[in-house]
Amino acid sequence: MGELEDLIVEKGKDGVIIALSGGLDSSTLAALCKKLLGDKAIAVTVASELQPEEEIEGARRVAEEIGIRHILIEVSLLKEEVARNGPDRCYHCKKAMFRRIRELAEELGVREIFDGTNASDSWRPGIGALRELGIRSPWAELGFRKEEIREIARNLGLSVSEKAPQSCLATRIPFGERITEERLMRIWRAEKLIRELTGVKILRVRDHGGIARIEVSRDELASILDPPKIDAIVRGLKGLGFRYVTLDLEGYRPADPPPP
Known part of the structure; x- marks a missing residue:
């Protein structure tokens, strides 16, 4: 895991925001960032019409468990580009979410933003939007797959280590x-x-x-x-x-x- 830790320390040295959904991938990444960067790591959760209330509450709980600073922002994602539900829906949704997170990062004086996409996510249309906005996905970049992340979560003692996959x-x-x-x-x-x-x-x-x-x-x-x-x-x-x-x-x- 040395290469992953090196990436987190190098890219997060001036602060990093982790997009926290409350799922396995983002929660484990947030926990590692908190462990390696301390208060320079900030978790941000987006609440919208597309997320179940339980997932928002789950993100709050895991942030408290990790001990990381947690910011909840509300974003209306049901704009026409998303509501018409075309093949590019996920792209427009991710772009709106992470554009708002990018604005928050600028307000806080933070350069880097991480998300929890992993190497097992073979079909993720929203990845294009992340790249356009300069969002990094450490798990995917270094080839970590879902089961490897689950094992790291177990080693960290995280409550989400056995959590089932979720989606909007x-x-x-x-x-x-x-x-x-x-x-x-x-x-x-x-x-x-x-x-x-x-x-x-x-x-x-x-x-x-x-x-x-x-x-x-x-x-x-x-x-x-x-x-x-x-x-x-x-x-x-x-x-x-x-x-x-x-x-x-x-x-x-x-x-x-x-x-x-």
């Missing part, structure tokens, strides 16, 4: 279908209800108009197939406005890439 709520809506606050809120409520009923860790409710397509990891399918739970899930999701409620037997998988 917009990924639940197929490309080309418009994103609205109402749809995002419906998805968030649906996932919250299912988690409370079943305790599943990996969950996505894909919103196909009137159809809710539920994805959980294959090894958690049994947690959701209990008849009383099924009845409660169907009632709850229909109460949120879905006409049909389905369970995807292939299990959870990352959202499909945009069409060419």
Whole structure:
């Protein structure tokens, strides 16, 4: 890990902001920066319409656990470029987020900004926006993959070491279908209800108009197939406005890439 520590110390010597989502990658990076740089490391979390409330609260908790200075900024990301949900949605979303973080960095007199993209992230359209804005991704630059980062988090004793992968709520809506606050809120409520009923860790409710397509990891399918739970899930999701409620037997998988 020497090369990683050298990069953090060199690039962060005059201060660094770490974009903290509260997930495994950004939290572990923030913890390392705090350990190596002390108060020169600052964590920044962006709150928007696209992040579940639980993720924002999770970022607060992990920042407190690490002992790092934490700044929460609110940014409205549901502009037309994002709302129309084209293949370039992630690019526009990341650009708006990190442009605001860059503005904050200038206000604080900090040059470097890190994000938690890792070498396992094979399809990330927002990476182009990060590069345009001069954002560095130490994990990806040095070839660290998800499981290696998880092992570092375990060694650091971080509470997020076993945390399941998360993604913004917009990924639940197929490309080309418009994103609205109402749809995002419906998805968030649906996932919250299912988690409370079943305790599943990996969950996505894909919103196909009137159809809710539920994805959980294959090894958690049994947690959701209990008849009383099924009845409660169907009632709850229909109460949120879905006409049909389905369970995807292939299990959870990352959202499909945009069409060419």
